[in-house]
Amino acid sequence: MQTQTTTTTSKVNNNNQCYRCETVAVRCDRESKIAVVSLNRPRYLNAINAQMWREIPVVFDALSEDEEVNAIVLTGEGKHFCAGIDVSSKESLFETLGDVENERDLGRRNEYLLRHIKRLQASVSSVERCRKPVVCMIKGACVGGGLDIAAACDIRMCDRTAFFSVKEVELGIVADIGSLQRLPSIVGQGRATELALTARTVKSDEAEKIGLVSKCYSDAEELERACVEVAKRMASLSPLAIQGTKRSLLNSRDSESVEKGLEYVALKNAAQLISDDLKESMNARFEKRKPVYSRL
Numbered sequence: 345m346q347t348q349t350t351t352t353t354s355k356v357n358n359n360n361q362c363y364r365c366e367t368v369a370v371r372c373d374r375e376s377k378i379a380v381v382s383l384n385r386p387r388y389l390n391a392i393n394a395q396m397w398r399e400i401p402v403v404f405d406a407l408s409e410d411e412e413v414n415a416i417v418l419t420g421e422g423k424h425f426c427a428g429i430d431v432s433s434k435e436s437l438f439e440t441l442g443d444v445e446n447e448r449d450l451g452r453r454n455e456y457l458l459r460h461i462k463r464l465q466a467s468v469s470s471v472e473r474c475r476k477p478v479v480c481m482i483k484g485a486c487v488g489g490g491l492d493i494a495a496a497c498d499i500r501m502c503d504r505t506a507f508f509s510v511k512e513v514e515l516g517i518v519a520d521i522g523s524l525q526r527l528p529s530i531v532g533q534g535r536a537t538e539l540a541l542t543a544r545t546v547k548s549d550e551a552e553k554i555g556l557v558s559k560c561y562s563d564a565e566e567l568e569r570a571c572v573e574v575a576k577r578m579a580s581l582s583p584l585a586i587q588g589t590k591r592s593l594l595n596s597r598d599s600e601s602v603e604k605g606l607e608y609v610a611l612k613n614a615a616q617l618i619s620d621d622l623k624e625s626m627n628a629r630f631e632k633r634k635p636v637y638s639r640l
């Protein structure tokens with residue numbers, strides 16, 4: 345079912361498509377008990393628009409409860425995994441960042457933004473919260489919000505075309521939907537700091553070397569084969585043991601610290617997300633020039 349403001353999935357069963365959404369496609373292999381979830385806006389390199397933010401948690405919450413699915417492969421339709429938030433226009437960007445214009449005073453704007461950021465965080469966290477293990481299959485761009493999503497998966501694998509960037513500082517904002525909280529336990533605090541403060545691009549071979557992905561494959565076919573194989577292997581094991589292992593690993597990672605970190609950055613961005621720096625970075629992007637920021 346598709347609507348503009350709310351999203352539900354309806355379970356269908358044609359061509360192995362098991363849930364129907366506009367921006368996220370889901371195919372299920374009932375025999376091997378795996379689902380392949382694809383971010384599905386290839387025309388925009390799977391950039392995340394408002395509809396996709398809403399549909400991601402609907403799909404992952406549904407798969408979390410689906411007794412016929414034991415493991416999930418998450419990928420992007422086309423050549424790229426995900427080019428981050430939709431920056432195709434200022435309107436789409438502000439739709440994602442939250443339209444505070446209707447709020448009458450600063451307090452209400454900030455409170456609105458806080459709730460809005462938490463909704464976006466919850467969308468990404470639905471991947472991590474899902475009771476089934478998720479393998480992220482990455483080709484091409486995995487930047488900004490795309491890397492946030494990849495970091496919320498349990499296992500990441502890529503092919504040689506993949507590249508990664510914690511891009512948010514280039515947009516003049518603090519990454520606030522999970523990269524800063526999840527990457528340190530994946531690549532280490534030092535590397536996460538360097539990547540987040542520079543927004544530099546990491547190519548696939550380096551991604552493998554620093555542990556951002558478990559393995560880099562030579563092409564898309566090999567990558568797909570490997571991801572499906574890993575998902576099938578996990579799907580064939582005890583669902584109870586797999587679910588318990590996933591939760592225990594996340595619990596031992598930091599128990600509450602991702603939650604606390606997300607709370608902190610949501611408060612921080614509710615106060616400073618809408619800034620001249622963000623406007624300037626967007627203006628510069630559309631005017632094809634370097635941004636000029638005023639002093640702190």
Ligand SMILES: CC/C=C\C=C\CC(=O)SCCNC(=O)CCNC(=O)[C@H](O)C(C)(C)COP(=O)(O)OP(=O)(O)OC[C@H]1O[C@@H](n2cnc3c(N)ncnc32)[C@H](O)[C@@H]1OP(=O)(O)O
Nearest residue numbers: 387388389391427428429430431432441485488489511512
């Ligand atoms: C509260 C805040 C919550 C979340 C915040 C998240 C922050 C971020 O996600 S920051 C990152 C934002 N994303 C970007 O800055 C990436 C922009 N894109 C690129 O840099 C490049 O497209 C590329 C990923 C390096 C790939 O380059 P290339 O292979 O040369 O493709 P293009 O010709 O550039 O793109 C093809 C087509 O896709 C459109 N597109 C690309 N990225 C986006 C995007 N993020 N949003 C919307 N549309 C995108 C691009 O404009 C092209 O469209 P045309 O109409 O054909 O021009």
